[in-house]
Amino acid sequence: MSDGATRTENFRSWFMDKLLMGMTWPEYIRTLITPFNIVAALILSVGLPLIAMRFMFGLATITHASNDYPWGLLLGWGLFGGVPLSATGFVMATAYYIFGFKKYHPLVRLAVLTGLLGYFFAVIYLLTDLGRPWRIYYPMTIAFGTASVLFLVAWHVATYLTVQLIEFSPAILEWIRSRRVRKWALRITIGMTIGGIILSTLHQSALGAMFLLAPGKVHPLWYSSYIPIFYLSSSVYAALAMVIVVSTLVARFLRNRADENFLGNLDRLTLGLGKGAGIGIYVYFALKVLGVAHDDHWALLNTPYGYWFLVEILFFVLLPGLIFTCGVKKQRVGAVRFAAFFAVIGIIVNRLNITIITFNWNLPGHLHHIIPPWQEVAVVMSIATIHILLFRWILNRMPVLREEPGYEAH
Numbered sequence: 001m002s003d004g005a006t007r008t009e010n011f012r013s014w015f016m017d018k019l020l021m022g023m024t025w026p027e028y029i030r031t032l033i034t035p036f037n038i039v040a041a042l043i044l045s046v047g048l049p050l051i052a053m054r055f056m057f058g059l060a061t062i063t064h065a066s067n068d069y070p071w072g073l074l075l076g077w078g079l080f081g082g083v084p085l086s087a088t089g090f091v092m093a094t095a096y097y098i099f100g101f102k103k104y105h106p107l108v109r110l111a112v113l114t115g116l117l118g119y120f121f122a123v124i125y126l127l128t129d130l131g132r133p134w135r136i137y138y139p140m141t142i143a144f145g146t147a148s149v150l151f152l153v154a155w156h157v158a159t160y161l162t163v164q165l166i167e168f169s170p171a172i173l174e175w176i177r178s179r180r181v182r183k184w185a186l187r188i189t190i191g192m193t194i195g196g197i198i199l200s201t202l203h204q205s206a207l208g209a210m211f212l213l214a215p216g217k218v219h220p221l222w223y224s225s226y227i228p229i230f231y232l233s234s235s236v237y238a239a240l241a242m243v244i245v246v247s248t249l250v251a252r253f254l255r256n257r258a259d260e261n262f263l264g265n266l267d268r269l270t271l272g273l274g275k276g277a278g279i280g281i282y283v284y285f286a287l288k289v290l291g292v293a294h295d296d297h298w299a300l301l302n303t304p305y306g307y308w309f310l311v312e313i314l315f316f317v318l319l320p321g322l323i324f325t326c327g328v329k330k331q332r333v334g335a336v337r338f339a340a341f342f343a344v345i346g347i348i349v350n351r352l353n354i355t356i357i358t359f360n361w362n363l364p365g366h367l368h369h370i371i372p373p374w375q376e377v378a379v380v381m382s383i384a385t386i387h388i389l390l391f392r393w394i395l396n397r398m399p400v401l402r403e404e405p406g407y408e409a410h
Contacts, residue, residue, distance in 0.1 A: 047382020078125025086118025
């Protein structure tokens, strides 16, 4: 056998060993037969054909969105709800690389990966919802308007995806044993982190600024001239809570892929993140109250929508903050984790309230619009399932929850 053929065979053997995690094909296939994968296959068997129908026959096959109600579950959940929860990379990388919180080293790569995939799938949700997604390049590069908030969001999200991929690239390069390229990737990490701070702070607030174009459409209790500040401030505590949620889940379900450095420090780091999330949630709560006072909307609190607004800010914002405080003060990690799950749900509730529940709230037929069609729910569940499967695939193979032997700490 020639040297070229030998190198090709060695590369193929190495590549397959990486993909199959050292198992043979029969062994690997047997590991795929699990209850979770069976449920995922059932969800995808319904959702993937619906996604194909959406692109073949149009949006009307999966959603009842209209000119009056432009956003449904795809964007309310996937984009407006997903982006603040994907600020994990921006917040944790800033804390670690810029402010020097080196004790959070075991969680940095997990946070960056969470943010990277979160933004990637936010784009997937967006492309699924766009009328002609193959034309997305046109407003970004040909007929763009630099004064448009959508122009800013589109370019910032696209650029920040690249930034996060570079931030995460050392893990990929360690996985494929590329030492030389990894050294270059590590050298530009600080620069990428600074770029991420600039991009994230702008597009997190810009998502809220989009609603400044619709005064009178969003209910007055949720509409405010300060809504960009609300969106930015809530994304900070949402990111910290999301890191707690994701780290808790991977420690429970992917424990065998984590090293002792991750598992042994997780409780201590969770308490620290809970302290930061608690402070962030109180800041956001105070800003929301000031928003109501600034616009003098106190009387609206004694209305049906006012009651729902109080449920949101008291039950989904203030209460998780109080649980964070008690958990940190009494060193109860379980309480901090519960508060984090609670806070993440609260962020989703807020974004759905603004994009769907209170948007054009005074038009006839509004209640019909709030309930999404089952086809849209199935599509959202399918994309979320693919998100989880890809996330798990990466964690099983790449050094995210563990240090790769032979490589110094990143």
